[in-house]
Amino acid sequence: MNWKQALQDYKYYLSIERGLSENTISSYILDLKKLINYLNDYEIDQKPLQINQETVQKFIYDIAKIVNPRSQARIISGLKGFFTYLIFEDLRTDNPMDLIEAPKIGRKLPDTLAVEEINDLINAIDLSLPQGERNRAILETLYGCGLRVSELVNLKLSDLYFDEDFIKVTGKGDKQRFVPISNINKKYINIYIKEVRHKLKIQKEHEDCLFLNRRGKQLTRAMIFTVIKRLAEKIGLEKNISPHTFRHSFATHLLENGADLRAIQQMLGHESITTTEIYVHVNRTHLTNVLNKFHPRK
Template sequence: MDWPRAIKGFKTYLKLERSLAANSIEAYSRDLEKLYQYAETLTGKPSPTKFTLTDLRNFINWVNELGMIPSTQSRILSGIKAFYKYLLMEDLIAADPSELLETPKIQRKLPDTLSIHDIDKMIAAIDLSKPEGARNKAILEVMYGCGLRVSEVTELRLSNIHPEIEFIKVTGKGSKERLIPIGGEALKALKIWTEQVRVHIDIKKGEEDLVFLNRRGSRLSRVYIFLLVKQLAELTGLRKTISPHTFRHSFATHLVEGGADLRAVQEMLGHESITTTEIYTHLDREYLKSTIIDFHPRN
């Protein structure tokens, strides 16, 4: 089997068998294209079924020499392992050459966290005299109030907002749905946007159920929300590296610092593993100290 056919079959498998989101499938494909490019540089240009453990180790070294950071290498490696599991499952190979491939050690770098005061300042900096002001305020309130990913914000549906029970339903990574409580400020901002501003927009066909739209009645792009957050950070003089994900991180951090159970935070963030949630819940030393003092039986 040649590389293009193998990659095409793998993409179909990810879509139909594993029900991965389009973004995830695209990421896997790009990483396999790198392996394909590397194979083309080798003597004999081995097909995917002819690759050995040594070939794969040499490929990882090649990626490292290109200057890719450990987290990127780790993601590429994850895609390779999934690819060879697929080939094994399809009986295209007798043994998985990636089984003993080592994952590079990743230093966990925690993103900046916004204080509640920082978030209030950014929301206050939104010009509510403009039609998009109500929408932008609702976006920030929902991102912080529910800990959503930027893609979950752009895909949020009117039919999935349930103000009567104060919950929203979102579709996260791997097309997995989850219910998240939504607080008063976020609900209030959503109501103003949907009932006072959005109703006056001429909405394009097929976009009627999307919550956040641009002035032309089309869905908002992820890039727009990145630019919005960056602009508001500059307006308020914040010197941190801020992105939409900073609001998600702040959501989790503030919950845990307030005493929320880590499992509950994991559920709201949509993490499969509790260890992923722990990355989002770095706690300052004073909070850890006070937790031990307050709850340890010897104190």
């Protein structure tokens, strides 16, 4: 087995067997290609089934000089997964990554926006432009439903269950969940649909996509990033924000206002409560308030 074949087989395994999204698969493959490029650069002729511990240790040692600890840990985790896959397929009997430890990294707390900052961003949208109503609906949905940017751009008209106050969201690994949606969020989506979207010349195969560009095609993730960056610059916001910042703010504000952590987990689509628990650390004042409110010895 050569590396090209190994990459193809591994991509198929990640997609079919594990059901991972295209973005996640691309990240795994990109990290694996770093190892392949390293072997080529140093003319090391070791195939996937023959590469040894010494070689991968040297690769990790060298790459640690040029990437940060978080990226290094991700690469190590990805390579361990690849060699575990080879063992699972009975192609290898050992994992050359077994004795390689990832660097210790602290858990990065997510950036959040204050409610006033979110209001300022939304108020900065130029509603005299057709895309203004669309952009307002986008920001309201990112913050109002706590969506990932990939989930937002893939929203369909057929995913809107407004009579039941829910939207259907397709998350990582094509897993679907129902997320509640507020009246104000529904209001701005409906304004966009009725006043802007229906006037577009919608391209074939994009008829069911909710958020469209001016050419009638599905919006890209990059476009959402651009919209938010421009609004941040417009109001002079010094924080480095992205679409994910609205998701973090959604979870943080719910928690600060007394929402149950399990409910937040379900709305965010986190498989593990551990992932959701990061929001407990964002505002420790909330923990003090919980103690003072619920502990019998106040």
